[in-house]
Structure formats: structure tokens, C-alpha cells
Amino acid sequence: MGKILFIFVDGLGLAPEGEHNPFSRASTPFLRKLLGGAFTLERVQEKNGLVLKALDARLGVEGIPQSATGQTALFTGVNAPALMNAHLHAWPTGQLVEILQGQNFLKKAKEEGFKVTFANAYTPLYFELVESGKRPHSATSWLTISAGIPFRTLQDLKMGKAVYWDIVHEYLVNYLKIPDIPKIEPEEAGRNLARLAEEHDLVLFETFLLDLAGHKKLPWSVEETLDLFDRFLSGVLESPSFTLVLSSDHGNVEDDSVKVHTANPVPLLAVGPLASLFSRCQAITDVAEAILEALRRPNDRG
Ligand SMILES: [Zn+2]
Numbered sequence: 278m279g280k281i282l283f284i285f286v287d288g289l290g291l292a293p294e295g296e297h298n299p300f301s302r303a304s305t306p307f308l309r310k311l312l313g314g315a316f317t318l319e320r321v322q323e324k325n326g327l328v329l330k331a332l333d334a335r336l337g338v339e340g341i342p343q344s345a346t347g348q349t350a351l352f353t354g355v356n357a358p359a360l361m362n363a364h365l366h367a368w369p370t371g372q373l374v375e376i377l378q379g380q381n382f383l384k385k386a387k388e389e390g391f392k393v394t395f396a397n398a399y400t401p402l403y404f405e406l407v408e409s410g411k412r413p414h415s416a417t418s419w420l421t422i423s424a425g426i427p428f429r430t431l432q433d434l435k436m437g438k439a440v441y442w443d444i445v446h447e448y449l450v451n452y453l454k455i456p457d458i459p460k461i462e463p464e465e466a467g468r469n470l471a472r473l474a475e476e477h478d479l480v481l482f483e484t485f486l487l488d489l490a491g492h493k494k495l496p497w498s499v500e501e502t503l504d505l506f507d508r509f510l511s512g513v514l515e516s517p518s519f520t521l522v523l524s525s526d527h528g529n530v531e532d533d534s535v536k537v538h539t540a541n542p543v544p545l546l547a548v549g550p551l552a553s554l555f556s557r558c559q560a561i562t563d564v565a566e567a568i569l570e571a572l573r574r575p576n577d578r579g
Pocket of ligand 1: 287343
């Protein structure tokens with residue numbers, strides 16, 4: 278059967294090359310070699326083993342796409358902005374949680390007998406904040422809960438069996454001051470994620486590093502963040518037997534003339550033996566079903 282690694286990158290749009298698109302300036306050697314140039318709208322392409330599409334994230338609803346409705350649409354296939362008649366930001370609540378728990382791709386894959394996991398490592402602090410009502414669950418946490426699979430922990434992270442959302446453990450080491458967690462090179466985090474992908478049918482990983490870069494909330498420049506992400510992807514795709522699928526909920530980092538989300542389309546990047554199955558996706562609502570259909574295919578069908 279097909280093996281899929283889905284990397285959900287919060288806040289990554291696909292825009293033309295230009296002075297306000299940091300992908301035009303960042304080195305990103307791995308992505309440039311893979312795509313034949315910078316990770317911009319000009320690189321949209323479909324060939325054997327590689328698909329890059331620009332997906333609609335606006336979904337017919339006025340305004341700028343946002344996280345709560347965008348992630349619900351991406352993970353379930355339901356046009357959540359149309360249903361709510363708005364693009365809702367931050368974490369999903371109320372009706373969006375019901376939709377997420379009802380029919381997301383992780384839960385469906387688990388119910389169909391596929392071996393699935395969410396690769397992100399969770400801290401005890403996250404659960405304390407949720408239990409004390411200081412923050413709601415993220416969309417990806419609802420996916421994990423509804424699929425009935427365990428959350429990966431800092432112990433898993435130490436053993437290389439999880440990946441942290443910031444890839445290099447900077448937030449754990451310098452902000453949360455978690456002892457015994459060393460920083461890690463992005464390539465090594467990528468290889469750890471690839472190993473999980475080899476061991477499962479479907480792996481989900483979420484990073485909001487690029488969204489924070491777009492909001493100018495990181496201690497590094499946007500270009501440095503994109504290069505870190507590029508090194509991570511080079512580790513992920515060192516010698517894959519799976520198909521990588523990468524997409525987003527809304528634009529942000531690809532336009533540094535603003536600190537807020539953008540109305541740009543988002544990328545759908547598929548790399549690997551099942552990449553061509555993603556070429557018919559047009560909007561973020563098409564991705565969840567395409568992942569499920571890819572899982573059901575034998576791996577040798579390109
Ligand atoms: Zn978002």
C-alpha cells in the first residue's frame with residue numbers, strides 16, 4: 278500500500294517571485310534543486326514523482342483565509358469557511374471541533390485499518406494549559422484524539438521517535454527550559470520524521486514555524502527560517518520510500534510586506550511514487566480525500 282507523510286505547514290502561501298517574497302532571496306538549496314528554482318508560483322509543475330500545485334484557500338468566502346476554518350477544510354475536506362460564512366482565526370471551537378472530530382483524514386485512515394501516527398512531540402505543559410482552560414486543543418490534537426491514537430511525548434523526542442513543531446528544539450531549550458533535551462540539526466529532525474514515515478502508512482507532522490516567521494515573532498530572520506526548513510526537508514527526503522505531501526491552511530510567510538495572513542493560494546507539494554494522485558487537487562478541501570485515495574493504492578503506481 279502507499280505510504281504517505283503529510284507535513285502541514287501553517288502559514289505558507291505560494292506567490293510569484295518578487296522583492297516581497299522571501300523565497301526569492303533565501304538560499305533554500307534543497308527546494309531550488311527539487312523544483313528547478315525558488316519555491317514560488319513560477320515553479321508549479323507536474324511530472325513523474327513530483328507535483329507542485331497552487332491550491333485555493335479562500336473557498337469562495339470573502340476575506341483573508343485563517344487557521345481555524347482553513348485547517349478544518351484541509352483536514353476534513355469540508356468547506357468550513359462557507360459553512361461558518363467567515364474565515365475564523367486561531368484554534369477551532371464549537372461546530373468546527375464537531376466537524377474535525379467527525380470525519381478527518383487521520384481518523385478515517387485509522388478506521389480503514391492503516392497504521393497512522395501524529396509525529397509531533399507534546400509537552401506536559403500543553404495538557405496543563407488545555408485542562409485549566411487556558412487554551413483550547415489545536416486542530417491536529419483533535420485529529421489525534423478522534424483517531425484514538427496516543428500523543429507522542431518528550432521521551433519519544435529524546436529517542437528520535439517524534440519531532441517538535443519548531444524542528445530544532447529551540448523553543449524547548451531556550452523558552453520552556455526543558456532539561457535533557459538537546460538541540461538538534463534540522464536534517465536530523467527530518468531523518469527522524471522519515472523513519473516514522475517508513476514505519477507507518479500515514480504520518481502527520483505539523484509546524485507553525487513559518488507562520489511565526491511571517492508574523493515576525495521569531496528571533497531569526499525569515500530567510501534563516503526558510504533555510505532551516507529547507508535543511509529539514511532535505512533530511513526528510515534523503516532516501517524516501519514514501520510519498521511526501523506538504524500543504525498549508527493559508528498564506529503568510531511568502532509575503533513579508535505584511536505581518537498578517539495573505540489571500541494567496543497555498544502550495545500542494547507531492548514528492549514520491551504516488552505524487553501524481555495529487556495533481557487533480559484544486560483547493561485545500563481536496564487534500565484529505567486525495568491522501569485517503571493514495572493510501573489505498575499500491576506504492577508502485579505513479
Ligand atoms: Zn494557520
